[in-house]
Amino acid sequence: MPTILSVNYFGVTDLLNAWRPALETAGNAKVVVVGSNSTTTVPMIPQRAVRALLRNDLERATRTMRWFGPVAPSIAYGTSKMALMRWVRRTAVQAHWAGAGIRLNAIAPGALDTPLLRQQLDDPREAKAVRAFPVPVGHYGSPIDLASIDRLTWVAGVEFR
Numbered sequence: 001m002p003t004i005l006s007v008n009y010f011g012v013t014d015l016l017n018a019w020r021p022a023l024e025t026a027g028n029a030k031v032v033v034v035g036s037n038s039t040t041t042v043p044m045i046p047q048r049a050v051r052a053l054l055r056n057d058l059e060r061a062t063r064t065m066r067w068f069g070p071v072a073p074s075i076a077y078g079t080s081k082m083a084l085m086r087w088v089r090r091t092a093v094q095a096h097w098a099g100a101g102i103r104l105n106a107i108a109p110g111a112l113d114t115p116l117l118r119q120q121l122d123d124p125r126e127a128k129a130v131r132a133f134p135v136p137v138g139h140y141g142s143p144i145d146l147a148s149i150d151r152l153t154w155v156a157g158v159e160f161r
Helices: 004-027 047-054 059-094 115-122 124-132 143-151
Strands: 031-033 104-107
Touching: 004 031, 004 047, 004 104, 031 059, 031 115, 031 143, 047 059, 059 104, 104 143, 115 124
Parallel strands: 031 104
Antiparallel strands: none
8 A cells, every 4th residue: 555655646746846847947848647536436535644645644644544454455546646636736836836837737537438448348347337437428538638638728736537
């Protein structure tokens, strides 16, 4: 669990904080963080662990995950992505990001119409679970739609779902 939390949260935030000066120097920088729709679909995400990650306290977040026993890895994934989405929203609007010309946003697209999704839908065991997952607009997104997000030049701190 510490690996899931660390890679998904600190792997992104530490990297982006380290790159921030170069992004500012480059000018008109656009950063898109990959989130997950698990932030709204995984039940029981512990806010204590989310807050711990936002305070850079991996040890406390990991201790909280242990309460969840065998489902802890799934909870850790959702927790790390929720903390990451909050970090994006908090960080993106700060003067040293948006004010420095760096647009920081996130995507949490859910299922995309890709060869992997098609493979899952072709497998009767997986198809039932995939089809049970909510798709509010009635169809899967396309990778091309998702790749177009960098054209949205007027937004910062937004999580696109």
